[in-house]
Amino acid sequence: MRETICGGESFCHRYQRLSIEWNRLVSVRIVQAKTFKETAKQFGVSVSTVIRRFDGLPVKEMTEVQDLAKVIAIDEYKGATKAGKYLLIIADGETKEPIDILPNRKKKTIKDYLQQHGTNVDVVIMDIIPSFKAAAQKALGKPVIVADRFHFCRYIYWALDGVRRRIQFEWNDYDRKKCKRMRYVFYKDSAKLTEKERWYLDRYLGMGEELRRDYELKESYCLW
Known part of the structure; x- marks a missing residue:
């Protein structure tokens, strides 16, 4: 399979069936999940696939998040956890690399997380959802809110x-x-x-x- 290009960016690496974005999400979730089986069930793949992704993770991705980048992007995606039907992914707004995944998209969850890790955040790129905006403003004061394209x-x-x-x-x-x-x-x-x-x-x-x-x-x- 050739490398698939979409909008000037690679969508899927050569010889891979799973997208680059999917691999990024799994890489973050593997570190947080209690077991490989839990991650495999959530993403609909085999346990062996999850283990291979884990074995390929660099050491820096296995450390807990301390401080977020100055520009972050937040968005929901459908998952399957006890905490909620939708999860929330937080990514670096400039490099597009995933930083962390929250167990749900609730306002309090987002606010508490940003208060703990968002000291350096100046800009938040997000979906146009009132609860996202309210959580960011309560946690960060007056960040620049950017509606994603x-x-x-x-x-x-x-x-x-x-x-x-x-x-x-x-x-x-x-x-x-x-x-x-x-x-x-x-x-x-x-x-x-x-x-x-x-x-x-x-x-x-x-x-x-x-x-x-x-x-x-x-x-x-x-x-x-």
Whole structure:
């Protein structure tokens, strides 16, 4: 298997079936878990796979976290622990390397952890979840809060889709159903649209001034 590249970065090392991000998460979790079996069950792999990852860990990754970096990123991911259905990963916001994993995404858990280890933290990159923001502000005072790009973009696309659904409700049956099936043309990179897709996009943008305006705002953001 060749090394897979996504967005200019390697997604999976050559000859590996598991992503780089997955390996990073497992590396952090192995150190925290009580047994290899517990980690294997959580990530859906064999115990031998977990043991091989553990054997390959450098010594520095086996030490407990003392102080976090100045720029950190926090995000939830689905796990399976007694403390919660979702875990919280904390990573270095500049190197993207995982630093620690919290057993749940509760506000108190995040606040207590940041109060203990976040003395040097100035910037927190996060999902746009009120509890994350409140926990960071209570623990760190007034850090710079940065909405991560993925979630920020998602809100833009959701807003555009909301306008599309509201406006097409007033159209005739044919255009309403056809636009629903062709809705992907509103989100696809405009430079990659086929001639047919471009025709449908222009048609539906011409049927609603508000839809055209919001689509142009989305395009402006993508160019920016």
